[in-house]
Amino acid sequence: MHRDVTPTVHSKNIFIVETTCNPQSLYRNWCSVESWASQHPDKELWYILTSPFISDTTGIMKSLLDQYPNIRVVSSKFREIFQETPLWDLFNSDKWLKDTAWPESNLSNMVRGALVWKWGGVYADTDTICIRSTTKFTNSVGLVVDGSINVAVLIGQPHHQAFWMLMEHIKENFKGNVWGHNGPKAITSVMTKLCKGGSFHEIANNEQGCQNMSLLTAKHFYPIPFRQRQTYMLERKETDLEKLFEGSYVLHFWNRLTKTDPITVGSKSILETAAKKFCPITYRAATMHSRFF
Template identity: 25%
Template sequence: MAVKRVVSPEIFGYRLVSRAKSPVISIILLALLIFFMFADSLISSMSLPSAAFTEKEDSEVLQTPKVIRKIKSDVPSVPLNVSKQKKIIQVDSDNQNSLVISSSGVREERRIGRFRRKLPEFEIFRSDDLTKRFHGRVLKFFNQECDIQFFMTWISSAGSFGRREIVAVESVFKAHPHGCLMILSRTMNSKQGYRILKPLLDRGFKVLATTPDLPFLLKNTPGKAWFDEMKSGKKDPGEIPLAQNLSNLIRLAVLYKYGGVYLDTDFIVLKSFKGLKNTIGAQSIDVVSKNWTRLNNAVLVFDMNHPLLFKFMEEFALTFDGNKWGHNGPYMVSRVVRRVEGRPGYNFTILPPMAFYPVDWIKIGSLFKMPKDRAGSRWVEAKLHQLNGQTYGVHLWNKQSSKLMVEEGSVMGRLMSEHCLLCKHIYSS
């Protein structure tokens, strides 16, 4: 076997020097030898810390995979079948749902607790001499040769019954000089409320604010059990103001008990309702099929004891949700009518949006703006012609328009001016 000889640089350099004949060449070769030896030593010393850093870095990078591999090695490497995967997902979903339900349950309990503490402040639940007189006052009031009987509700303070509401009341009597209007309201059944209505009373119009007797109104109706639960503080009122939902129920109960026309206080009447009977209005329709897509309860015209009103109250009580706007109002009447429409025993008429809701709530602001140019003026005239010809009244969507000023020359300004009686401060409402 041949042996390979390794010659060190020192020996190789010595041989070169010893073989050199010229002293100059010897010096050059010696210098080169010293340089190579110094460079080799320097490179060796620099490579040590570099190697140490690289080793540490590699160790840190590799450490995580090692841990991961350790975790994985503890779990059997058997793939989950679909049923097991579904079970795991279902467990996670159940846990998440239970957290949501638990959280909503806590919120509900807190709301009920707050509501129970504030119950004494809700005068609408109180029974006293005013509520005891309710039924007698209703019978006496409507026994005045009323052409048609109207109802409104007002659960806010008397001081907040402003110009917009006054114009709505005036428009009722402009179209029905011999009609009777009852406002169901404890706050308006007061000296302040009387002062607000006195200008109309002085002119001979029949308007009365009276405190409703809710237990009496709801007796023998599906709304009675709901009201008793709410009054006892056992039911969650939800986040929506309770006054709004009480108004939704009261209007149904008072029409069921006495019959007539219910109007929201943000509704401007344009012409007589005398020809209407058992009527509800569509808020929107499908542009292709022309079928209604949503109804609204801001205007209701029904005979007493009408079965549809009973169904409305039943739906209200069974599906009440105080956290969804409109759920117990427009959406509620839409749900019920969709189920009973066409069934025998329910005789009622659904009018198109032009009857009561000619302008959608999103676009109601356009009626409050004065025209800016000739084209705008023509649009105002065309809109007024359309409304006065086809519309019983205009719902103002007060939630959307209450802060809008009525600008002079606007559609709304013209409507209010033409259908008011006292016609005070139209453009400051």
Template identity: 30%
Template sequence: MLYQRVVPEKMNIRRPRAVIVLVASGILFCLCYLQIVKKVIKINIESLVLRNTVDSNPDAWWTSVLCKGKTNETFKKIVLPLLMRDITPGLDNNVFLVESACKSTPTYRAWCAVESFARENPKAEVWYVMTTSAVNNTNGLPGRLLDHYPNLHVVSADLDMVFNNTLLEEFFTSGAWYRNTPWPMIQISDLLRVLLVWRYGGFYSDTDTVCLKSISPLKNVIVTSTGDRNHIANGVFHFTNRHEFITFIMSTMTKMYSPRAWGSMGPNTFNRCTREYCKLPNLQSLFPKEREDPIKCGNITVLPEYYLLPYPWNQYRKIFREGGWKNFIATHKKTYAIHAYGKVNGGMLIKVGSNSIYEGASRTFCPISYFHATANSSVF
């Protein structure tokens, strides 16, 4: 039998269309999945950057808000001790001033406020609490003040640590205080001042002030801020550690918070709490007409404005008027401090030798700061 050899033709292998579609779909799914995973990882990383608390890390999440736009300047600096880690205040014998805008170089007027409280209250511990980790000592002023006043402490605050285990912790960590508001520094300052006084007890003052005499007689006090006495200030106050009124303030602040309303957690909260605490229809009913003495309300005292705020904010020009110091010291025997209203005075300059109320007060009660401010300038 004859066999014929059959040579097979070259095979032409073709992939079924269904297989191609399946493979393409799988690749597309994997790409989409990877994109989703990438986004989730990015969100989680951003969340960790904002929320993670590392005690020794100066670049905590909140610095991205308060220190926004700040550059890493090179200057002769003093690295500050960390509040609550390196140094902790005792109870009730304190004066607190706060710098919340992450400034490593405070103004001469801020240093004047700090010095005046340290000078006039030698038996109190004066704390300048800053949100920066170091202070600029190029001109030597901070170092000189620290050397001269043993009761002065310039410290850095880790806000995560300060707010931890308090009524304000959840609000702080939520970041609600900086979202949709033009004034995140104001909001955190309003929170921080109350929290420090609640934790440790003592007196709080803004840094656009000058202390004129010892504030030791002032205990558990708030102050009216206008001649009409229909407003309570949050720029100066005193309370003992965990006083019920300051606890009431803390519990009310976040309920009152309005991101677009300046002072909602500051004066507005103090006004509301005072009315409720004192059971008043309005604040003016606290003071009979022309009354000059403080008013007791439960276990707090409400001071007339001239004790700590002798001029309302809309009369700040009187503080800078030439020759006003001599008359002021003769007529304001009950005044413990003056307030220069830095937020509204537009950085109004003071001429050396003008003897305005502010010039006279700073020359007398913060002499080291005054010397540095005027050493090479006829205005400050």
């Protein structure tokens, strides 16, 4: 892994962060990395790992690096990421680590806004599969069906005020033991201020923005709501993803709720079909010795 490189400040970065300190990344993580890299060959994808070393016994990392020259696998340098941001003191405290069952989620919620604000580009969670290039979007966040905003995908130019406001909101309202408080709830509060209390659905449906920040409808990044998440896993007839997800760019499969549900070889589920098409190298590695991953 590279430890002495940092991104260039521009909008051609894609950041994916593994915050569990797992030295052997899950196949689903690598699938996300591969899908984003394959759909954005002109962008630099930074896969940031919190483990001080990585185990590549399956050879998946080498295979992906050989195939996709735009992938950068790097170790985390969080002090550099949070330096000169509103989250510096919070990161250096133990507040996000103590009295919580989700320290990795707290870290993830803190780091995503800092990355996009500091260097610009796209932040994506590891439980996403990119099915179309997102290059057409500049400063954008996506709604979910209930009208709130999720943080699995954030897109922004360097130093955009929305992501500074997100970090400020987390600093001032941090609650490490409440799921979603520092993520979806935080970005929803920020966009409520930027949109001056206007209807998110109306703004998104009319393709309007709020102070140079676009709101995208749920179909863009979250086409299947979390309450229907099992739709991703169900066995089905061959799925035409282009027709099924016309107008979608990302599939978000809600990993906190689906991580114990296996993707079964031959099921022709949405996730299996998406993996075969959009992360083929990862899919072959994951299914070489097992019918599940």
